[in-house]
Amino acid sequence: MPAPAPWSISDAIPADAAELVALDQRNFPHEDWFDRRLWRRILGEQAARGQMLTLVARQQGTVVGAIVGEFRPRAGRLLVWSIAVDVPLRGSGLAQQLTAELLQRTPAIYHQVGLDVRRDNVRARRFYERLGFHPVREIPSGYADGTDAIRYQVSLDELRHALGSPGPND
Numbered sequence: 001m002p003a004p005a006p007w008s009i010s011d012a013i014p015a016d017a018a019e020l021v022a023l024d025q026r027n028f029p030h031e032d033w034f035d036r037r038l039w040r041r042i043l044g045e046q047a048a049r050g051q052m053l054t055l056v057a058r059q060q061g062t063v064v065g066a067i068v069g070e071f072r073p074r075a076g077r078l079l080v081w082s083i084a085v086d087v088p089l090r091g092s093g094l095a096q097q098l099t100a101e102l103l104q105r106t107p108a109i110y111h112q113v114g115l116d117v118r119r120d121n122v123r124a125r126r127f128y129e130r131l132g133f134h135p136v137r138e139i140p141s142g143y144a145d146g147t148d149a150i151r152y153q154v155s156l157d158e159l160r161h162a163l164g165s166p167g168p169n170d
């Protein structure tokens with residue numbers, strides 16, 4: 001029998017806002033932190049409307065990773081706002097699993113996934129590229145500190161295939 005996963009993944013709730021602020025602070029440059037008010041909006045009214053979905057990974061009760069997606073039904077697009085995994089769990093497969101869980105929660109009307117990444121974020125770019133994301137646009141000074149943003153995109157089918165993840169109706 002395979003060993004149980006050393007983490008558990010579940011839907012984030014408004015009470016997780018403080019832990020998500022701390023996760024941001026550990027894993028992102030200052031300019032990219034979401035403040036507690038923004039987290040509470042994402043986890044509260046936007047989640048209730050089905051516009052945003054945040055999944056958190058916990059180890060012994062502590063948040064060690066998270067992914068945030070925004071559903072844009074008219075465009076059929078899922079936008080990944082943020083993914084973060086604490087340093088000790090990088091390279092463990094948790095980032096892929098968070099991505100796979102978000103996809104499993106994505107209804108069949110969605111056909112494309114997009115996200116922005118800092119040009120100099122080599123590790124994240126390699127993570128996305130391995131999953132089939134490809135750069136479609138550069139946004140000069142797209143980040144508050146003047147760093148360029150690279151917009152990446154992938155079809156949901158390709159991403160599911162890369163993750164070995166079944167579709168929502170499979």
Ligand SMILES: CC(C)(COP(=O)(O)OP(=O)(O)OC[C@H]1O[C@@H](n2cnc3c(N)ncnc32)[C@H](O)[C@@H]1OP(=O)(O)O)[C@@H](O)C(=O)NCCC(=O)NCCS
Pocket residue numbers: 027028082083084085086089090091092093094095116117118121122123124126127130
């Ligand atoms: C982005 C993130 C979630 C990816 O998770 P991860 O566990 O690091 O992903 P992986 O271990 O699969 O590594 C991704 C790639 O980077 C490579 N890598 C490992 N260590 C690296 C390092 N120090 N520098 C650059 N690349 C590195 C891996 O070998 C892998 O490349 P491969 O596809 O050739 O094997 C994680 O790195 C993270 O939380 N980063 C900080 C927050 C962040 O930048 N989020 C993304 C914002 S857009």
